[in-house]
Amino acid sequence: MRKMIALTFLLSLASFSGSALAATPEEQAACQDDAFKFCNEQIPDEQKVKACLIHNLRKLTPACRKMFARPRRK
Numbered sequence: 604m605r606k607m608i609a610l611t612f613l614l615s616l617a618s619f620s621g622s623a624l625a626a627t628p629e630e631q632a633a634c635q636d637d638a639f640k641f642c643n644e645q646i647p648d649e650q651k652v653k654a655c656l657i658h659n660l661r662k663l664t665p666a667c668r669k670m671f672a673r674p675r676r677k
Contacts, residue, residue, distance in 0.1 A: 633666035
């Protein structure tokens with residue numbers, strides 16, 4: 604069950620920065636551990652997980668923080 608929740612979360616990361624392009628597998632994996640560490644209670648709600656990660660931005664790993672710094676694409 605936890606793997607299914609993780610898969611749902613990872614698939615939702617494509618919308619992190621408002622980009623029309625999907626996140627790479629590396630980018631998706633970058634935030635998985637942080638999501639479970641800081642936002643476990645918000646999983647599987649994609650919007651709540653995103654808000655939680657943003658709220659904890661300073662605590663996130665550099666790789667995950669990089670996801671939020673990606674330029675927005677139209």
